Amino acid sequence: MSRPEDTLPPDLHYNDTEARKYTTSSRIQNIQASMTHRALELLSLPSPSLILDIGCGSGLSGEILSSIPPSDGGPHIWVGMDISASMLDIALQRDVEGDLMLADIGQGVPFRAGSFDAAVSISAIQWLCNAESTEVSSSGRLTRFFNGLYVSLKRGGRAVCQFYPKNDQQRTMISGAAIKAGFGAGILEDDPGTKNAKLYLVLTVGGAAVDGATGDITGVVKGMDDVDVLDARRKHREKGRREVKKGSKAWILGKKEQMERKGKVVKNSSKYTGRKRKITF
Amino acid sequence: MKVLTLNFLTCAVKACKSSTSSFPLHPKECELVSDSIVPNPALLTNILPRVDWSALITISTELGFPTLPPTAPTIEELQSDEKMMAELHTLLLETQISEGSLVCGNCGHEYKIKEGIANFLLPNHLV
Ligand SMILES: C[S@@+](CC[C@H](N)C(=O)[O-])C[C@H]1O[C@@H](n2cnc3c(N)ncnc32)[C@H](O)[C@@H]1O
Numbered sequence: 484m485s486r487p488e489d490t491l492p493p494d495l496h497y498n499d500t501e502a503r504k505y506t507t508s509s510r511i512q513n514i515q516a517s518m519t520h521r522a523l524e525l526l527s528l529p530s531p532s533l534i535l536d537i538g539c540g541s542g543l544s545g546e547i548l549s550s551i552p553p554s555d556g557g558p559h560i561w562v563g564m565d566i567s568a569s570m571l572d573i574a575l576q577r578d579v580e581g582d583l584m585l586a587d588i589g590q591g592v593p594f595r596a597g598s599f600d601a602a603v604s605i606s607a608i609q610w611l612c613n614a615e616s617t618e619v620s621s622s623g624r625l626t627r628f629f630n631g632l633y634v635s636l637k638r639g640g641r642a643v644c645q646f647y648p649k650n651d652q653q654r655t656m657i658s659g660a661a662i663k664a665g666f667g668a669g670i671l672e673d674d675p676g677t678k679n680a681k682l683y684l685v686l687t688v689g690g691a692a693v694d695g696a697t698g699d700i701t702g703v704v705k706g707m708d709d710v711d712v713l714d715a716r717r718k719h720r721e722k723g724r725r726e727v728k729k730g731s732k733a734w735i736l737g738k739k740e741q742m743e744r745k746g747k748v749v750k751n752s753s754k755y756t757g758r759k760r761k762i763t764f
Numbered sequence: 765m766k767v768l769t770l771n772f773l774t775c776a777v778k779a780c781k782s783s784t785s786s787f788p789l790h791p792k793e794c795e796l797v798s799d800s801i802v803p804n805p806a807l808l809t810n811i812l813p814r815v816d817w818s819a820l821i822t823i824s825t826e827l828g829f830p831t832l833p834p835t836a837p838t839i840e841e842l843q844s845d846e847k848m849m850a851e852l853h854t855l856l857l858e859t860q861i862s863e864g865s866l867v868c869g870n871c872g873h874e875y876k877i878k879e880g881i882a883n884f885l886l887p888n889h890l891v
Contacts, residue, residue: 531807533768533814553806560807560857562769564884571881580801582769586776586884590891593776593884595787597814618888627891635772637814743781751782 486649493610497540497567506541506573515605518681519547521673522603522643525685532559532600535635537588537644538607539563540570542579548603549580562599564588589624592631596746599635602642608684609646612653625657629664634746638689642666645683654682658713661686665744669712732757765880767827768811768856771820773882775868777890785869788819791826792874794864801857805849808856809839815856824855 487496497505505511522544528534531553536545542563551557561581565571571583586593589611611628614621632642648654654670661668667687674680727734735757743749773789780786817836824832837848866875866882873890876883 530810531804533807533811558802558804558807560768560804562772566885575879575881582765583881584765584884585881587886590884590886591776593774594772595774595816598772600810619891748784749782751779 486647488610488613488649492613494566494568497570499569499572502541502567502569502573505570506543506577512543515543516547518605518645519544519603521681522605522645522683523547523551525643525671525683526601526603526641528556528559528601530556532556533598534559534561535592535594535599535602535632535642536561536563536581537592537602537604537632538610539565539574539581539583540567540607541573542577542581542583544603544605545574545581546577546579564592588628588631589619591627592635594631594635596634597637597640599640600637601640602632602636602644604642604644604646606645606647608644608657609648609653612649612656622656622660625660626663629661629666630744632686633664633666633688634744636688640688642686642688643683644686645681648682658684662713730757765861765877765882766857767820767823767859767861768815770823770861770866771815771856773866775870775873776884776886777868777871777873779890780868780870780873783870786871788816788823789866789868789875791823791861792865792867794827794861794877796827797860797862797880798854798858799860801853803850803853804857805843808849808852809842811856812836812839812842812852820855827859829855 490496534548536548539545539561540563545561545563548557548559548561551559562584563574563579563581564584564586565574566585566587568585571585574583588608608628611624612621614624636642646657648657658668658670661684665688669685671683671685672680673683727737736752739749739752770788770791773787774780775786775789777786815836817832821832821834837845842848842852860880861877862880864877866877867873
């Protein structure tokens with residue numbers, strides 16, 4: 484079967500007809516609901532939280548977030564981002580409780596630092612592997628997305644993204660971009676090897692990202708089968724540290740990136756960044 | 765869009781990342797609706813420390829609401845004050861912008877809101 488991701492950009496694929504077909508299919512409703520419950524289990528939120536739903540579509544994932552009873556730590560409130568006006572239109576008609584935004588996650592996540600307790604994304608982020616135009620690369624879009632997501636989550640926050648990579652290359656491309664943004668990352672696979680196999684990218688902010696140990700991500704997925712803990716971040720960091728000379732342009736850019744991730748206001752970088760300025764009188 | 769969400773949104777334009785005046789976005793010609801939502805004190809207590817109080821004062825003044833106290837209540841104050849809990853619930857969660865726009869104080873970009881949905885799509889050169 485051909486993948487819709489390979490055929491059209493998401494806002495064109497999810498037009499009025501497809502959005503309706505998608506949302507009214509009871510098979511799809513059930514699958515999306517069960518994956519959202521699984522994602523919530525991995526987030527293990529102890530109390531009512533503010534959640535970002537990435538690629539929220541018509542709200543099949545979001546409505547689960549609003550429906551969690553107090554005995555299970557809910558109900559949560561959520562903000563959903565989606566690029567398809569048709570999908571959001573159906574969400575409106577279905578009167579979902581979350582706030583909706585028409586936005587392209589490949590352009591970033593426009594929230595101030597530490598806004599959300601957690602983020603979920605169900606069946607959406609593989610779309611980022613297909614660049615919409617020649618103007619922007621898919622790796623640039625993935626970077627902007629994960630950098631923005633990292634900033635917008637509170638320290639100690641988590642994100643769980645269920646996704647359908649086309650192949651191993653896409654899987655690595657996505658998890659690699661998350662790690663580079665500073666996340667502790669692991670991939671959990673449910674029903675591996677079957678046609679119902681589901682991949683969850685589990686991301687953590689803080690803790691591990693500070694001291695370079697993979698402590699908290701292994702904590703999240705401890706005792707689970709078929710977990711692939713990714714610790715490339717550590718290697719990446721150490722390598723970076725050894726090679727960069729203090730005060731050099733690369734060092735300054737690294738520092739700025741670090742500050743930006745913490746949500747600090749940082750001057751834009753230019754070709755002049757890190758250059759010696761002439762003394763003028 | 766809830767006032768709470770507006771308290772977290774920033775301008776999406778790349779050049780505005782380095783500017784402090786890109787937050788909060790300023791509501792312009794906004795129509796408001798009130799949506800009745802089941803009170804969730806545990807949620808408010810969780811969220812309160814993350815609310816940017818001075819931005820909330822700006823936003824609520826611009827929306828034409830009575831002035832808020834100059835500083836945020838502490839969690840203890842909130843929990844022991846039913847009236848404040850109810851007022852914050854109304855302001856942050858039940859008050860919603862249905863039509864209008866949000867304007868960046870730095871670059872002037874206007875994000876339109878229609879039927880409660882804000883449009884944050886940008887032309888590529890601004891990203
Ligand atoms: C399979 S649907 C899943 C929707 C919802 N999460 C659910 O579980 O039903 C994938 C969604 O991702 C959205 N999407 C794809 N690329 C996107 C992008 N770059 N920015 C925002 N949303 C995107 C699509 O518009 C679509 O609504």
